[in-house]
Amino acid sequence: MTPAVSLAGVEVRLGGATVLDGVDLAVGHGEVVCLLGPSGSGKTTLLSAVAGFVGVETGTIDVAGVRVSGGGRYVPPERRNVGFVFQSYALWPHLGALDTVAFPLEAAGTPRAEARRRAATILERLGIGDLGDRRPAELSGGQQQRVGLARALASEPDVFLLDEPTAHLDPAARAAAEELVAAHRAASGAAALVATHDAAEALGLADRVALLRDGRIVQVGSPTDVYDRPVDAWAAALTGPVSVLTVDMRDGAIVLGDAVLPVRGAGDGRSRVALRPEWAALGGPARGRVVSLRFRGPHTDVVLDTPAGRVLLRVREAAIPAPGDVVGWRPERVWPLGTAGPLPE
Amino acid sequence: MTPAVSLAGVEVRLGGATVLDGVDLAVGHGEVVCLLGPSGSGKTTLLSAVAGFVGVETGTIDVAGVRVSGGGRYVPPERRNVGFVFQSYALWPHLGALDTVAFPLEAAGTPRAEARRRAATILERLGIGDLGDRRPAELSGGQQQRVGLARALASEPDVFLLDEPTAHLDPAARAAAEELVAAHRAASGAAALVATHDAAEALGLADRVALLRDGRIVQVGSPTDVYDRPVDAWAAALTGPVSVLTVDMRDGAIVLGDAVLPVRGAGDGRSRVALRPEWAALGGPARGRVVSLRFRGPHTDVVLDTPAGRVLLRVREAAIPAPGDVVGWRPERVWPLGTAGPLPE
Amino acid sequence: TAEEDALVVYTSVTQATVDAVVAEFDAAGVQVEVFRAPTGEVNARIAAERREGGLRADVLWLTDPLSMQAYDSEGLLRPVEPDVSTVPEAFRADRFWGTRILNLVIVAGESAPPITTWDDLVDAAAAGGVAIPDPAFAGSAFAALGFFALDDRYGMEFLRRLRDAGGTQVGTPGDVVTGVAEGAYAAGITLDFSARTAVEKGSPLRLIWPEPGAIALYSPIAVTGDHPAAVEFVSHVVGPEAQAAIAATGWQPVDPSIPWTAGGPQVTVAWDRASDRQEELLAAYRDVFGG
Amino acid sequence: MVLVAAAVGLVVVPLVELLAETAEAGAALDAGTGGAVGGSLLVSTAATLVAVVVGTAGALITERGPRPAVLRVAFVVPLVVPPFVSAVAAARAFGSGGLTDDLVGIAVPGLVGPVGIVLVMAVHAAPLVYLLVAASLATRARPEFEAAGLASGASPRRVLGRITLPLLGPAVVGGGALAFAVSMNSFGIPAVLGIPAGFPTITTRIYGDLARSASDEAFGRVLLLSVALVGIVLVAVVAAERMGRRATAVVPGAAAREPLPRTPPGRRGRGFLWVYLGVTTGVPLLALLATALTRAVGLAPWPGNWTLANFSEAWSGPAWPAATRSLALAALAASVLSVFGLAAAVGARRSRWSGPVTAATFAVPGSALAVAVLLAYGPWLRDTLLLVLIAYLAKFWALAHRSIDGSAASLEQEAVRAARAAGAGRWRTLRRIVLPSLLPAAAAGWLLVFLFGIHELTMSSLLYGPGTETLAVHTLNVQQLGDVTVTSALAVLLTVPGLVAAVVVARRHRRAS
């Protein structure tokens, strides 16, 4: 079966700079792929290229098996059947929410009354059913974002292109939005390509995650893949909280000062390793001094200064030390970082 | 000492609707207060009222002890010495990043060269030092947001008014931004009022958190206050992941099926209680069926169906059950919900 | 088609006059198609049509002889022989003939000193200004320049004296009447038709027929196409019915036998000389009045 | 595609004819014509500067204040008064021996002469700048940009200079270009205020050459002067384009939802504006009305001398069918050109040539343009209304194009993208998304073309044929009789459709914004 979207060797230049550089990516039918990358890495540009808002320099883009960009072809956005949620909403200033959401339906030939009825249902489900008459200028940021999302849902696309669709949504609204997209995908088999900078969101939402860095894809894999086995320190930091330590390992054990601790994932020799906060715990033979604490609700982030480097731990409320305390800790698992990419600032 | 900002009985109407309704709030010198509220609750409006972009219907606003709105007085925004980060950035389309950030400095009388030099430093620290020539249309969303933040920092205000300042920032950029604001506040004693819908951010950043609901403040308190002791179910859900269960309690223990479990916080009689995910663990005498799993990186969210209601637990990678499994669990702590406010959808 | 059969007349003569004259001719059974516009537009249209493949007009009926003179020297006018016996010698040329007479006269406001001759204008100018229509703007106004400049009794010197005393140039003869009526000028040079209309409506003005005479110029008509009725039309315009119609619309008919309350003596302009020296005269005039 | 065809048909063909004929006529500029070119350049440049300042200030004061609709209409009124009427009224009101001279002994020095020409021209050109800037204010200078400036501690004045005005740049520059072209083309004003002072301009020179003499040489000079006009205006427009392009910046993303600052708009500014409008528009209009109501010129405008006879005389004969034709033509031209303007705005690429191209024919004096159109299309369309329509379209394209272009430059690219992504084709996007956002600008453009259309005299009086007489033919008939009371009555009548259109447009504008 042909993938819903596939990019091959896509290069995009904007204002003289290469913003996407040889991107290969395929999204299967019904699949959710999250584009995870820091600000400025090219997420929006990639989605724009798929939608047809920007042309490609080299490479090709196929949607549902049809060449839409590249190789001398260019299919305009309105014939790609995509549903786009814009990072900046791109709502029409003169149209009320209901008219906005009804717009794609009408464009597809649905009679006006029916289009508005269906638009009302979508707005209702997103919790803004009573704001149908409001123009964007009369809506809050999150309400605008939901109208933008509703518009994309209404167009019943084959592919959702969602650019940070929940950045301005509170958890409840976000859950409602995610649910609605999921329901639509379940019903129609639509694929989704979601840009986000929020690792937790990407890992929770995606079937696969693609890590984007300066316009190149550095890793693609399942959420656990990219979280547990990042290709380098940069990828490790992007996908979640992590400490990168330089340690000596010996026969599956790590040497930390006097202590030799058997640890899952450890190899041999001196190496940089990634340590997720949940891969270690307070209490143990290794020593560290508490540098800072940050209350996060369900847990508190504790940063320790250790001979191997700074270590981030997550501690539940029961036993929180104070800054300056010297405490014991132990790693339970590490991931050796083969290639030594730079850490993101 | 007079507070940096104080609002008393502030009511604001927009387009005929009451958007803020009797808001009382004070921000001390050097204090960070987070306004936490769902989309549409009035966060932006509250900040706008403090900045002077909207007038107040009744009530008064004082900044640094000076009456700026209400009681027949209106001090225009440019004389309130606030630094505003707009939710929609509000960057000037015709100015490059450097000129934008230098603008408030020049307005304050700094010579042009010096202003641009200092602007460059701020951009540098936010990780966009090389984008000084770019106009907003040539910047990514997160880059624009950082320029907006830099502009507010440059104006060296007495009060920061930050409207979802990090919604489009990846964790690294967000950390840099938070650090910079903190550094400035440490140096100048400036206060900050930060609007956000992200509970984790609010709890980690704020000295105090104010919960906003439909234009009213429902609770103000320290992060642990609002997290551990929410005034009602709505506040509990707003401040973080929570399960609300209806349970029978007896002498500090909870009755769950056959099991009677002593639990911190439990009282007497039948009642609704809040249960944070970290207040319970897998393994234990209580029974539940796994409904759904969601990988979140450092942990996996597990939802159990139990006779008392749905329970959300956070599980580390070691022992993750599969959907459909019947598992044991135990609550360790609960918070009885006195007033039974509605749950947010 | 019927349209091709029509006799095409290009004219800058006032609408009421044209309508009256054509109405009389319609009786002869030939369809007449009139294009009427101010002189400038008529000239532009003629220029365009000549470049586009030929003038469509069969008859040209203009306000003053100046443009006609140019068309004649460019060979546009047909050497035909209509019945023009009623047209006095002074108001005709070989290939075009006068149809009505325009008189440049003096119009004076209530405050003006007594005026009887053209020379008195100098005193009037000193008393409260005199308005002169711009000769660059209309052939009729050019007639005044032509007359004064070429007549030994006046010469350019007369215009210079007029300016020094307070003479001012304005746009058209109509503007002169307006300016004098409103008191901006004590007197001015204008067409008898304009002055008479204003006086009849009640404007505080006097129409003065100066010594040695009003400067008379004529509206010429000529044949420029080969429509069989063209010559007949010219004869008609100078014939008794049309001449009476012209008189009825307020203009002096060229045929002296048609009843017309003449205002007094007339002087004429040597049009051939004036036309030849047009640019030179205008340049000399600009030296005096600017523009 | 259609636009390119239109550009060829309406601009290139006539211009080529014009140039070919000019080359053939082979006339040369003499000293006199040189002086005329200098005179035109001088007064037009000065008038443009004044108009840009007045129009921009007027737009800022009007649009940011309460109830803008009334002021909006008032500001457009100078366009419904024929220029020569304003010139005459200005001379009578403020000249030496005029109203203020008689009453308080104050006369504007040099009113008859370059100073007066500049002032009256500026009054007539200011509405062009005003309309463009006002339309652009709605789309480009969004309130939150100013809020951000104020919150940065900048004074309102600084925000105006550094934020608002630069954002309005393209509209200001575009309005300036139009103002310049209109001033260069103005005939009525220098005819009234220039001739008595012996001040030459290109247009009065052209008129004289055509009206007095029919020689080939004079006609050649007319063509040459016309080409000179086109050249000068094109240089100005291209320069303006470059400035405008530099100032153009796409307004990025995020639909604004920052509330409006409640800063009360300057009451003093509005006061000034009313005085300005009273002096420049109220006085001429009153003078016009007084003259039209008076039995004969020169009588005091007391009730004893009042009559309606002038009106019935002005509206005699075939005035009604002519007026119907003119209104229809003007409305049709305005609609077609508005569509052209909108089409250019949504075109895939906004082209560099559209500005200068449309300006080129706007610069050609009516008589020369009519000749060119007649040369180009006469063989097929001679004596039809279509020929007049073509001339209107060619002449007034710039008015619609500029009006819409100024706002389109800021049309949010993302708004269009969003529509396309929602499955809407070009046409639907144009109709549902682009058109409504550009409506204020399109309405302004429509109004301009309509007003210029109903007041156009030269072209339609030169191109009409049997059964296609327009109001212009009638107007010129009336004018030729030279009776100022009747002419004034007609001018009063002619302001009516313009005023109605202006009121309608101002109301629509309010609803759209």
Ligand SMILES: Nc1ncnc2c1ncn2[C@@H]1O[C@H](COP(=O)(O)OP(=O)(O)OP(=O)(O)O)[C@@H](O)[C@H]1O
């Ligand atoms: N001009 C207006 N007319 C009517 N209602 C308005 C107007 N502007 C805002 N509102 C309403 O006021 C409420 C508060 O808006 P506000 O922007 O302050 O919310 P917010 O808390 O910032 O939300 P978000 O997180 O989505 O940005 C919203 O429900 C919004 O719909």
Ligand SMILES: Nc1ncnc2c1ncn2[C@@H]1O[C@H](COP(=O)(O)OP(=O)(O)OP(=O)(O)O)[C@@H](O)[C@H]1O
């Ligand atoms: N018109 C332009 N000219 C030059 N560079 C541009 C232009 N538009 C975007 N860029 C650059 O391209 C890069 C990718 O931009 P893009 O918007 O795709 O980033 P993003 O990953 O979506 O970031 P964010 O999370 O901040 O939205 C950025 O570095 C940006 O500065």
Ligand SMILES: [Mg+2]
């Ligand atoms: Mg982006």
Ligand SMILES: [Mg+2]
């Ligand atoms: Mg908000």
